[in-house]
Amino acid sequence: MPLHLAHAADLPTGVTTVFILPAGTHNLPDAAATDLPKEARQYVSDQLAADAKLVTVNHFSHHHYFVAAAAKPSADLVAEALRRHGHQLHNALKAAKTQEVYIQDLTEEGSGALALAEGLYLSAYKFAGYKTDAKSKADSALNRIVVTGSQVTAEAVQELEGVLQGVFLARDLVNAPFNKLNATQFADQMAAAGEEAGFHTEILDLVRIEALRMGGLLAVNMGSPEPPTFTIMEYKPENARNEKPYVLVGKGVVFDTGGLSLKPTPNSMDMMKCDMAGGAAVTGVLYALAKNKIPLHVIGLVPATDNRPGGMAFVPGDVLTMYSGLTVEVLNTDAEGRLILADALAFAKKYHPELVVDIATLTGAAARAVGKEGLVAMGTAGDERLLQLKQAGNRTHERIVEFPLWEEYADHIKSDIADINNLGKAEAGHVSAGKFLERFTEGYPWIHLDIAAPAYLTAPDSYRGKGGTGTSVRLLYDFLKSL
Template identity: 70%
Template sequence: MSLALAHAAAAPAQSTQVFILPAGTTTLPYAAAGDLSAAARQYVDAALADDQKLVHLNHFSHHHYFVVLADKPTTVQIAEQLRRAGHTLHAQFKAEKVAEVFIENHSETANAALLLAEGLALTAYQFEGYKTDEKSRKAPALKEVYLVGNAASAAQIHELDGLLQGVILARDLVNAPLNKLNAVQFAERMAQAGDKAGYTTDILDLAKIEALRMGGLLAVNLGSPEPPTFSILEYKPANAKNVKPYVLVGKGVVFDTGGLSLKPTPNSMDLMKCDMAGGAAVAGTLFALAKNQVPLHVIGLVPATDNRPGGLAYAPGDVITMHSGLTVEVKNTDAEGRLLLADALSFAKRYEPQLVIDLATLTGAAVRALGTEASASMGTAEPATMQKLSEAGYTVHERLVEFPLWDEYADHIKSDIADLSNLGKGEAGHISAAKFLERFAIGYPWIHLDIAGPAYLTVPESYRGKGGTGVGVRLLYEFLTKQLG
């Protein structure tokens, strides 16, 4: 963790404190005034009367910050304002070289301090990277965040900490370049995380993948000098509430050149270390669930390889036989992610799952449709399940927009010589990709999440930062834990 989160009974004298105040506050409440001088209270009251949402008092030895909740119509909007307030505060703490801060909640929003701390911690994330200059690697000043009194219980703080560790794991994996994270290293990193958190990992090597006849994964790997992996992550606590497991499937293309259908560069191939963000989200979610000992049986499947044009690389026009037995005509080797996912979705059937959710940076079409503000969702799960996942997305501000999987879209992936084509038409590319996956998600309810837009940001955006965002971890954690009732 970049920040240590903890509980405190009270804030020490002359400590940096953050006071969360109710919406519409125009006069400082007595409980939040503390030992402020009359002049200081007058200054804060004037700022509050002027409708300022963030007021800063610099006492030189320490600081006081007053955050006023926005008057928003929904709780999810208030929650997002608090996370973003955490981002804003982090910049001020950095400027003032604040090392520790104590948060008190004086608002009617019970979890306000947790949400503010969440925004702080996500903003504080830094990818350690590979810089050798000690000056450029200087650690940030802010180290500890304390939630005071009834702002949050120790159990709530522990749970948030575990969840954020899962997000940070996903971000670290996405931000690592190919020469530091090939398919084998990716699998090993996920296994190491499992050892730390409490889930098991079974890494299938090339021989086992060949024995399972995973033609999609094997085809994509043909151009690579490095072998593929297929990782099975399993968290099965003794007190699991579900009889049938939830299965999460994540695309693990550790780098995508586009294969022989080469991507253009710059501005396309340059960012493709992030093409395993779906797999990273699966690992991060399993980590958070296991770390917090959530009583659910959850399995993660992550097929991994890079996609290169070398050696015996698969070519447009090739026909491959998938794990399910279906044949696929390859129209474009840059439509590779769906081939890996298809094998994993077919493999998932053996678990007789309650629900399968896959995550993938799958199509540019999803980015064009939604930008970086949301992920596309589609699937065969019941509308009530789709709605619950959407609600979880709004709760954590990892929003989903559902697209249809009408029968007519099956025409987009017809082939003259095989069961399917791996490429659809020029329009509705994110839908035809999901329609392709649907043919392999047989025998269980299934949801597909195309996270291509929000998975990796090229410019900083509030607490999501720059680079890998870890999208999917908070979403799936919120959704799955709500299944406990």
């Protein structure tokens, strides 16, 4: 049974409940102790005084859990602590084989229940996978999370579920192996998401991509027996409040061998099914916006192909003519993501966009710069837009580290025989990649997000789990909604 997030005005008796208590609380409020005997109340108080993060009381027919809100310097960090408590709670519920849990926030603010539910919901994600034994295919025991109280509305709970379903969609796409998700299958999945959520999808095939002369996408695809796709997703409700659309561009390299500049393995090529995480995130954001009927006109562009060394594969030294007309000298075929993004960014100009944001697992340099704890950002959209993005990043804890696009970085991508080259230098590789993309963004404000580190995790990390994380879905939903 799929997991469902719901709202109830009142808390029933005799149900498994988690109570969120004010920071520093040792004595239980009456609302959290109505059916607890004196000894149990004392036990909970003693555990809270000992700084226990999660206190459990087993009533045999149900459980009560107690979580004290953390004392943090900002509301954003308090919310993140509650998300992490949600992960800890999920482990306890899983051990108890709990199917339904209620959440009641007894703090003065009363807003923490959504954050705890968010962490719990995300922790409950499980990729369906391809195992054939019945035990492996069994659903997670938890199938219903109910947020209670008058300080949270049913509409807010429903909206949160729509966003988290977008995250789950992105995770599913990233976790699918290449033999189950080539460029055509990826495009079909985007179209299916549109059918379900309510946005329009157009898929450009090889013939139309050739007609558009998308030299970057066509070059990266040359070594593959599978054709490329270019998917256009458009969500345009009648009550959209923006006259010009916001455009999201997602890198869709469904598997990256590095091409003839072959990646080493293990620890590099092995997990390259995740190299389309930017495209997956764009799909998840469009899905969440449409599901929740947010009044924004948003377009998603996802160029997709695999990058392989076979057949007529492009080679170092080739010169490509891009969709924009610029020429690019290829110095490394493993710097392919920027080539397909460049065509999509130039294509985005036709929409006269209010803002373009591209999302990509683009460089190891970004991963080394900030690790899995953050996302690299840069662009031309101006300080106000980047501040809004950072604020959304703090609210969702998908935090942004801004890097400069100083003019001197243009020297890193100079070519002797073409307009630019596709590699840059060893230093500041994430910035020279951004500087490359900037050349294709003339005519509109633009932000580049490099999600190379947090998009796919090889070890579990709290509610982000292991494998595809769906990173930037919650961030971009929050950001766009706030504009």
